[in-house]
Amino acid sequence: MPERIKDFPRASASLIEDHPEVREAVYRATLHFDQNRAKAYAEVPVEAWRDYARDVKAHLLSRLADYLEKAEARLKENGAEVLWADGPEDAHRILAEIVERHGVRRVVKAKSMLTEELGVNAFLEARGLEVYETDLGEFIIQLAKEPPSHIVGPAIHKSLDQVRRLFHEHLGTPTDAEPEALAKAARAFLRERFLTAELGISGANFLVAETGTIALVENEGNIRLTTSVPRVHVAFVGIEKLLPRFDDLAVFLQLLARAATGQPIGTFVSLIQGPKKDDPDGPEALYVVLVDNGRTAALADDEAWEVLRCIRCGACLNVCPVYRQVGGHPYGFVYSGPIGEILAPHFLGVEGAYPLYNASTLCGACGEVCPVRIPIPKLILTWRHRAVDSGLTAPAEPQLIRAYTETMRRPAAYRLASKALRLLPSALASERLPVVRAWTRYRAGLTPSPRPFHELWEELEDERKNANP
Amino acid sequence: MSVRTRILERIRTALADRPALQLPDVPEPAEVAWEEAYQNFAQRLEGSGAEVVRFGSPQEARGWLSEFAKSFHRAWVSPRVPERLRPDLPEAEPEVAELGVSYAQAAVAETGSVVLASREGRRGQLLVPTQLVWVEAEVLYPSLLAALRAVKGEGGAALGLHSGPSKSADIGQITVKGVHGPGRLVVGVLAFARDTTDRSSAPRDPVQRHDGELKAFRDKLKKLALEGRTLETREGKAFSVRKLSETGKTVYLELGNGAKESLPTAYLEAAVSWILTLHGRHQVGPSELGQAVASQLGLKSSVKASYLWGILHALGYV
């Protein structure tokens, strides 16, 4: 994965050149999501909710071990089996045992980013099991053999025509089928899988410590089916997904939906309280796998632990000017966009994640929308500082910045430099200068404005003085 | 060392030098009257593509149902649905039924949701193309918080909140309905008092239903007794809660003129559960409250209702 991450600048540049349709699809979808979010935020006391959500998560993380023990106890009382996984290896071992114990051959999956982290599909397929993603977007990219490109809308980079071709190839629908017909074909195909699968795998949006309730949010009904129809249900839960109290769900469910898609609440919310027990249907066995996979390391990071408040709403992706241009794939990591930039270094180290946290203009938009108020821009900067400290950046860069600082401190030097730049405009576009070269390789060259700022400013000042003497 | 121990130990080490942060109170949503709650409910649900029908009488609901049922051949009907609300259709398994009929455990105005109990069977709520959900007036809650409190620990292994027909915009950002779950959701609101002689249809006893809330109320009361705050009746008479008896059964009051009064906590609890059963009809006056408590406890006088009202007002119930 780090290799693909290193490739971000080239991959994003070539995507923009070679696949303008991706940029268009991603731009349209994210703009739409973000406009709906803005409208939905305006209908509720969102600032108070964001403060509350931030504080609940911060409190939870500050007592995480106690809450995990409490959640485990409640889950067991509810009749679930609780298992713990450090990372992919543990998760795979646990799954292998469950598959063995229950004679599983077919698996239906509800969208879960954590199972992407853990490489669950590849593992199960390598053992000869049939695995079906059941979220329509996930199903599309499974057919296309691609990873998700967005936390909430995994296939937003695909145009209608691309989906038509894909479905034509795999499900035999006509090449000009309307979206309704395509959805119907997917429904029929997957319905049969739901009814015959032995195992359903899901993630979790929240796990309530007080009651051991697993909350899952969706719009299609596939998660509800995945966790209800097969006789075994396995839920993978990141240890940061906990909420202290059942009552906390009230705001979190609404805030998540409003941030993600602008809905008042997800169309289907499942509040799972254990295996079926006395119910007429539902899974006979429920396994809850509590997963670390880098999270305790993030928690131990005094400067960057706040990333663990994330509820995976995708709002920061939708508003990010970089993500909007390129979508999720060039990032080369499970999570893309601003949240991906600040999660990746916890998983892969400051070096392994370089230069992902540079893929930001630091415009601050992500921090403005985040429902749990993660200071994303600040965390991006933290990682950039660490990259400099670890010697990952071009040696000329700190020098150049030092020189720049000195120049900016001295008005005379500043004036001189700004004149020089205007006399030698080619210097900024030069392929030969270090740093500048790195900049211009994937971006338009820098051209100075015809007149320097301080001249314009003086002129304005004069005008102002003349206007009101 | 087990994985579990390792993870917990890493967390404890990470947090060793960090203070525990404060857990904020859950934001309490503003109360709204039933009619307004209904309007919000209908508007939200319709906004997400569902159909909402309101009935003023059992006859009206029955008449509508027989018309509605005509466009289907087979239905799955939840065992929770009372006799009078079952369509006159041959029953079928969820896999083949064209219509599924459910009986809501609760409904939420704030989000436009019906809360369905897994106890009635989840397949029938999910596999059918069209879903009809009956909502009794008294289970419509103004806020998600109120509804969650009411259904906590109820309804079976997995409650499901449905807030519209199944939908997806995953194909080229175009919204399609009925991707996996029901593509059509019809919600019938029974906006009339339930026939209490039809005990079979009453899902739960109202007092029992509010167990969690009553416990929270008792806790609040304890705190209040310790604080000894000055309260006011609706008529503006000042009084304070002196203390709670050791057995917790009596609240001792001190009136503005120095006189003493006592109030059994049972009255307070009966009043709270009565208010909760009304969900949101919170423009409750002392006399109305007194009558309710009187009828629930077989008590003739409602003299103490003003003090009762004052305490409940201080706690935000009226």
Ligand code: SF4
């Ligand atoms: S960082 Fe904030 S905005 Fe981004 S996905 Fe997480 S919760 Fe949503």
